[in-house]
Amino acid sequence: DVKVTQSSRYLVKRTGEKVFLECVQDMDHENMFWYRQDPGLGLRLIYFSYDVKMKEKGDIPEGYSVSREKKERFSLILESASTNQTSMYLCASTPRGKDEQYFGPGTRLTVT
Amino acid sequence: AQTVTQSQPEMSVQEAETVTLSCTYDTSENNYYLFWYKQPPSRQMILVIRQEAYKQQNATENRFSVNFQKAAKSFSLKISDSQLGDTAMYFCAFMTLLRGSKLTFGKGITLSVRP
Numbered sequence: 001d002v003k004v005t006q007s008s009r010y011l012v013k014r015t016g017e018k019v020f021l022e023c024v025q026d027m028d029h030e031n032m033f034w035y036r037q038d039p040g041l042g043l044r045l046i047y048f049s050y051d052v053k054m055k056e057k058g059d060i061p062e063g064y065s066v067s068r069e070k071k072e073r074f075s076l077i078l079e080s081a082s083t084n085q086t087s088m089y090l091c092a093s094t095p096r097g098k099d100e101q102y103f104g105p106g107t108r109l110t111v112t
Numbered sequence: 113a114q115t116v117t118q119s120q121p122e123m124s125v126q127e128a129e130t131v132t133l134s135c136t137y138d139t140s141e142n143n144y145y146l147f148w149y150k151q152p153p154s155r156q157m158i159l160v161i162r163q164e165a166y167k168q169q170n171a172t173e174n175r176f177s178v179n180f181q182k183a184a185k186s187f188s189l190k191i192s193d194s195q196l197g198d199t200a201m202y203f204c205a206f207m208t209l210l211r212g213s214k215l216t217f218g219k220g221i222t223l224s225v226r227p
Contacts, residue, residue, distance in 0.1 A: 031213050033214070033215075035217075040121070040219055041219060042116075042118075042203060042217040042218055042219040042220050043203065043215075043217040044217070045214055045215070045216075048214060058214070088155075090157065092157075094213050096213075097209070097213075098213070099145045099147075099162065099207055099209070099213060100147075100159050100162065101159075101213070101215060103149075103156060103157035103158070104156075105154075105155055105156050106155045106156075
């Protein structure tokens with residue numbers, strides 16, 4: 001089975017802190033994605049990566065950056081966390097040319 | 113740009129009954145995929161069913177089936193013989209491979225199955 005793991009289920013950070021959210025997949029997938037999920041807004045794509053060191057902005061990239069140094073790991077970085085970044089963050093992956101995305105369990109981030 | 117609309121925020125159904133979740137979308141593409149994803153209270157999102165736009169036959173997966181109306185840009189999910197384990201948020205999603213497998217999601221619907 002495909003497994004996508006995220007480093008934390010729950011995270012509490014202070015405003016202005018630099019925050020790293022890690023995602024690891026074990027199935028050699030080329031494509032990886034970061035979404036944020038907010039009530040009444042569904043899931044919105046922040047960034048995605050289609051290969052190592054390759055990245056592309058999604059629909060809401062402002063305030064975020066990403067890093068993909070290894071194929072299995074995709075990191076989401078909040079350079080200076082703000083309260084409006086309090087949200088559930090979901091990571092997903094999929095092989096190139098395929099359509100089903102496999103999701104991690106999510107990280108509930110609270111910025112105070 | 114693609115948009116996905118789920119207009120019902122919540123629904124409730126009695127166990128063993130049938131329920132239909134609605135979804136409409138907008139796109140200028142001709143080749144695309146549509147999905148229903150399920151997110152139970154434990155939060156792991158899983159794929160329920162997928163439909164390729166070029167296929168006229170509606171997809172079916174056990175108790176789950178879709179009614180895909182391409183001209184109307186409608187993609188509803190029917191759950192037959194509802195079970196308590198079907199209680200979850202359900203998201204309709206759209207993808208075109210031209211955009212690198214990126215999904216566009218609807219806002220989701222919370223489905224509660226009553227015992």
